[in-house]
Amino acid sequence: MNNKIVHHLSHTDLDGYGCQLVMKYTPYKLINYNANYGAEVKQTLELILQNISQENKSATILITDLNLTADESKWINNEVLKLNENKKDITLLLLDHHGTGEESATKYEWYNLDTLRSATKITYDYVKEHFKLDEPLWMEKFVNIVNAVDLWKMEEHDNFEYGKVCMRLISEARELNKVMFPKTDNMYKIYLLLEATKYIDMPFAPVVLDDNIHMIKKSFFKKEQNDTIDNLSTKFIVSLLGEARDEKTIYYKGYRGFLSYGVGNTSIIGNGFLLTYPEYDFIVDVSYRGTISLRANNKVSVSLISKEWAGGGGHPNAAGGRINGFKEQYRYDLVKKQIEKIINEKESVAGDLDYKKEN
Numbered sequence: 001m002n003n004k005i006v007h008h009l010s011h012t013d014l015d016g017y018g019c020q021l022v023m024k025y026t027p028y029k030l031i032n033y034n035a036n037y038g039a040e041v042k043q044t045l046e047l048i049l050q051n052i053s054q055e056n057k058s059a060t061i062l063i064t065d066l067n068l069t070a071d072e073s074k075w076i077n078n079e080v081l082k083l084n085e086n087k088k089d090i091t092l093l094l095l096d097h098h099g100t101g102e103e104s105a106t107k108y109e110w111y112n113l114d115t116l117r118s119a120t121k122i123t124y125d126y127v128k129e130h131f132k133l134d135e136p137l138w139m140e141k142f143v144n145i146v147n148a149v150d151l152w153k154m155e156e157h158d159n160f161e162y163g164k165v166c167m168r169l170i171s172e173a174r175e176l177n178k179v180m181f182p183k184t185d186n187m188y189k190i191y192l193l194l195e196a197t198k199y200i201d202m203p204f205a206p207v208v209l210d211d212n213i214h215m216i217k218k219s220f221f222k223k224e225q226n227d228t229i230d231n232l233s234t235k236f237i238v239s240l241l242g243e244a245r246d247e248k249t250i251y252y253k254g255y256r257g258f259l260s261y262g263v264g265n266t267s268i269i270g271n272g273f274l275l276t277y278p279e280y281d282f283i284v285d286v287s288y289r290g291t292i293s294l295r296a297n298n299k300v301s302v303s304l305i306s307k308e309w310a311g312g313g314g315h316p317n318a319a320g321g322r323i324n325g326f327k328e329q330y331r332y333d334l335v336k337k338q339i340e341k342i343i344n345e346k347e348s349v350a351g352d353l354d355y356k357k358e359n
Contacts, residue, residue: 004058004091007048009033009041011065011119012178014167017189018120018146019064019095022127024190025134028060032186034178040330041066042075047331049079058089065119067101068094068111077108095122118150138197145200161206166196169213175221175233177262179332181240191220230268237263238272245277248336252343255281255300261335262288267318270295286335290326294319308346 006028010016012035020032031051035044045061052059061080068076076092083090092110094101097119105113114122124143127133141159148156149163169192178185195216199209214229221232241248241260250257256279263269263285270283274297281299286292292310294302296317303319306312312321323342329335 004060004089005029005031005055006060006062007031007033007052008062008064009035009044009048009066010063012036013065014163014170014193015119015146015150016065017170017186017193018118018143019123020186021190021193022120022124022133022139022143023062025136025139026127026131027134028131032190033182034186034189035066035330037066041068042072043330043334045072045076049083052083052088052090060091060093063092063094063096064123065096066094067096067098067113068104070103070107073104073108073111077110095119095126097122118147120146120150136197138200141200142193142197158205162200162209165206165209165213166193169193169196169209169216173217175217175229176237179261179330179335180244180263181237184240188220192216195219234265234268234272237269238276241269241273242277248332249280250284250336250340250343252305253347257281258283259336259339260285261329261332262286266293266295271297284339286323286326286339288328290323290328292321292323309342 006023006026008020008023008030010019010032016034020030023030033044033048035041048061052061061076080090080092094111096113097115097117099113099115101111101113105111112122112126117125121143124139128135144156145159145163145166147153148159149167154160170189173189173192176185176188196209199205199212202208218226218229218232221229221236241258245258248259250259258273258277258280260283264287266283266285270285270293273283274280274295278297282294282296282302282305284292284294284302284305292306292312294306294314296302298317301316303314303316306314306319306321310321310323312319314320327338329338
């Protein structure tokens with residue numbers, strides 16, 4: 001495994017990110033992914049397979065803190081077999097503690113199940129035995145903290161109380177969007193946990209960490225001058241949007257737009273983006289439920305776009321609506337594919353958009 005790329009899929013809670021924090025201290029090249037249960041797991045595994053297929057390199061698919069259904073296990077097992085038959089060198093490894101995966105665990109050697117330990121502890125123990133681990137001094141204690149709170153071991157009072165704060169640190173880290181910015185969001189969560197390890201041995205550690213959460217979050221987004229976390233994160237997100245312009249640009253009737261997904265706060269972030277990148281005529285943010293929020297800066301009437309796309313409306317520079325039949329996705333490329341299908345269907349609508357007609 002030393003020369004392989006590790007595509008590491010883990011859960012979206014403290015235990016899931018804890019597994020990825022442990023793997024950070026191995027010498028392998030890591031590509032991290034995070035998913036919640038349901039369709040999100042398979043969509044993310046499909047993305048991993050797609051990424052592996054595009055490279056002529058050995059790889060390991062590591063899944064932690066996620067149990068696979070019998071159908072999912074059969075499917076991923078067959079897909080890896082197909083890749084290897086096509087002269088790929090792919091290995092599969094799952095480390096989990098959810099009892100619902102027992103059926104798959106009894107069938108596949110790569111499915112490692114232990115219901116008595118958290119996934120972080122399973123990963124830590126497995127890595128120490130089978131991989132190389134450059135273990136920092138705090139790691140074992142951190143692993144025990146995650147284990148205590150994930151398995152709700154209240155009798156381990158100090159670890160349990162610190163774990164509760166770490167759990168909230170992750171669950172309330174909503175500044176970024178993992179579908180739009182999967183790599184950066186993952187970096188953010190790992191950063192927060194690394195910062196949390198600095199307080200483990202302090203007196204009244206849970207209270208000290210709790211007192212410092214706001215400062216820790218701000219430190220990730222702050223580049224130069226200090227500001228409110230809202231302003232810092234908005235500036236950070238606008239920068240991320242700008243870096244992704246090539247991938248996330250759409251066109252409608254000759255107008256250039258930017259498509260975001262689940263970012264929210266369109267009035268602030270959207271207007272900030274349009275001021276920073278004046279070459280864009282509008283920005284549209286689609287929610288997970290298919291509602292759309294559009295903003296413009298006097299270059300096109302987004303109320304007309306909203307009306308044509310979703311029967312919505314609003315003002316020339318701020319409008320919204322809801323796309324009937326929108327299917328929630330967990331990958332940005334699939335969202336864009338849906339929206340571009342709508343755009344292509346609506347392109348044939350007679351007439352050009354005319355902002356001046358609404359004034």
